[in-house]
Amino acid sequence: MIKRVICVLIAAFMFIGLVACGSNSSENTDESSVQPSAQPTEKPELKPAEMKGEISFWHFNKDEGPKIVEAFNKVYPNIKVNLTIVPDKDQNYINKITAAIRSGSGVPDVFSGESAFVRKLVEMEGAYADISDRVKPLQDDIVKYTLEVGTDVNGKIKALSHQITAGGLAYKKPVAKKYLGTDDPEKIAEMLSTPEKCIETAKTLKEKSGGKVSLFPVWEEPYKMFLGSRATGWVKDNKLVIDPKMSDFIDYAKQLNETGGEAGLQQWNPPWAAAIGDDETAMCWAVPTWGVPWIVGSNDKKAADGGRWGLVKAPLEYFWGGTWYGIYAKSEKQDLAWEFIKWFTTDKDHLREWSKSTGDIPSSLSLLEEGSKSSDVDKIMGINLYKFYVPFVNNINGGIFTQYDSAIEQVYTDTMRSYLAGKLNSKEDFLKQFKETVKTNLKDIEVN
Template identity: 25%
Template sequence: MHLSLRSRRPSAAVAASAALALLAAACTGTSSTGESDLSASGKDVTITFWHGWSQGRETKAINDNITAFEKLHPNIHVKAVGNIADDKAEQALRAGGPGTPDVVSSFTTANVGKFCSSKVWTDLGPLLKRDGIDPAKTFSPAMLKYTQYEGNQCSLPLLGDVFGLYYNKTAFAAAGITAPPKTFSEFDADAMKLTITAGDTYKQLGFMPTFHGYENTPSGFLAQYGATYFGTDGKSNIASDPKVAAMYAWQKGLVAKLGGYDKLEKYRTTFGDEFSTKNPFETGQVAMAFDGEWRTASLAEDKVAFEWATAPFPVPDDQAATYGRGYQSGTIMGIARTSQKQAAAWEFVKYVTTDTDALVTFANAIHNVPSTMASLDSPKLDSGPAFRTFLEIAKNPYSNTTPATINGNAYQASMLTLGYDIESGRQPDLRQGLANTAKEINAAISQAK
């Protein structure tokens, strides 16, 4: 499951952060692993689990995992409530009381900083240590990174999304291209070879480079550069990190090479819904796409009229040795700090996030990437060649994600807005745009504290 940041704006993220700050102040309950947690003494206890999955295949998969957990822990019963958005969970945690969930999962990794800093989720670090679980040896490095904030391990990864390159092998053969590109210079050259114009539009576009192009985001592309976003002082370093400027310059250059912003955007209006058979990669309107592992299932089910394959997304020419890396995000899971059933909640969280069979079964059912190193190597994992690409990206030590901040994905939204302005020409001065955006990011973080 992937949740885009496109529906969020910096102001909304700052407001959400402020709400969580109030939430932290309002939380007066205390967690308990003692007498009030009946499961610790083997007595029956029911925990409430809120999650965001809503499709039939997804809810069946999570319910199957719950059934397997309850067989292992007969005295712990899990009441699952699906289709819960983050804002509803936040409101419930703020209000407290008997209706508050014990365990919560979220598709928005950007919210980890808010959950950890406001202490609405329990720090799981002591529980991991007590049970002999070394997070660094257990979880995929990038996935572990997005589940903690300033030393607080308030969440754990539960499956993930990994991004790579999808390419039309039939179109590649017609253009005389024999292998997927590994560097951005190769990628640009292939995108141009694959582009077939038709007057003021296209018969086929090699790649849609604009930031309105579905999964294209600054954070997705910057993972190929290894950007860090923030310095050791906690302030945005996007104006001083040459990798960030290089990414925006590359993307802007590719827009120009493929016909210019106006022509590309006009063509983009002919695309269908991203999550349908009218997706432009499925229809053959674009020959290459930046997308997540879930697309493999859609392409197989929809039986597209061409051969296709996957590969890691290219990297900058001066970082060719890092080829194989990619951007990662995913689902996070935590325990409400005010839950009076911490022991039972932890047993459930530990099971679904660290048990290899549970993760593999879940990953196979919903076509996401499992989040532990053991599950990535499990022979029970359904991993044809196309999906295996994403497993290898997940294991790659150079793979990257976006760091947690106190105000969620506000900085990512600011960088996306800058991308819109640069590619369209509204901001002709890249350096000035980066400087202004860095100031905006720092001001928003200061306001949220």
């Protein structure tokens, strides 16, 4: 009897189980009862004014830094940018940011890098974050050499620039007219079309002015042209490389100095700046894109009226300067930091306005094409600057930048000053001292 009851109960439980399973199977095949996926959905993209937060930003340029933040906050009013200006006099900026990175303390979310030392930051471990994936959707519109400079040896993009810095040769029209008999850009361009012709023109200018006016204010003007037109950077395969252009320049600077082709000033010193505004010292200055407003415009108050300056192709195609921006690798605010950099270096509406207000020429390929077709004329030079500078961009070799540039170029210019002052007797003495100093200062590269 007990066994029969147990069997009945077991049979009942089995029947209930089958009914339950059948019920679940029926529910799973009913499409109207399927629940939505539990996978997270993407958040809707926020508009600039809706983004909120706070980032820190270091810059070495007291004029540019505040303008960047001001422009950014007009579009992103709720992202607070704490700006710190660290002037780069005597390498103060690069030394301070390097010390902060190595200590891991006090590093800003975003920090700038000037052309002379940006590669040091790009290659430095723990400095800039890898932004390759963020840049990928944008890079087809970015000038190639600016990307090359901001990319490390492993192919990771670490920094972006908002500008191109192709170079030209600016000349004073009144000086050219008075002593060379013409201020016509085509004729002046021919007189300055090669380094050798520059020497001949320098001799003529010196003679016609009674020994008063030099072609260049200082040898550092053509130095920028030789430096920016090299085929190879200062260091390759961890070895010091002296590109033929830099070897040639030792002879060229000596010849220029001996013929009175340079006035013996020093770049960026007050006498050099003052000479830009007078017609009694020199005729030509090396002027990259940013140099029209910053070198000529800011130092020659009469330049803004037009008619005083002309701009011609330099005897050697070159570039000079530029600023890049990257995100600190350990920043906890990388999304906001990226928004800041992306907007400043790639937003077309912003770049268009920035170009009009500052004179910078943007690193956007589409804007370069747009600007070249524009009827806008620069007041100082009297020409369309896009149309003048853009043809040189494709020939700029971003691969010549190295992390050692600032240190090596300081040694080179110091050695050149000694050479021209008569403290070194020959080119061989120059090269010997240059190599020995580089070897002493930079222990991690091989010097032969």
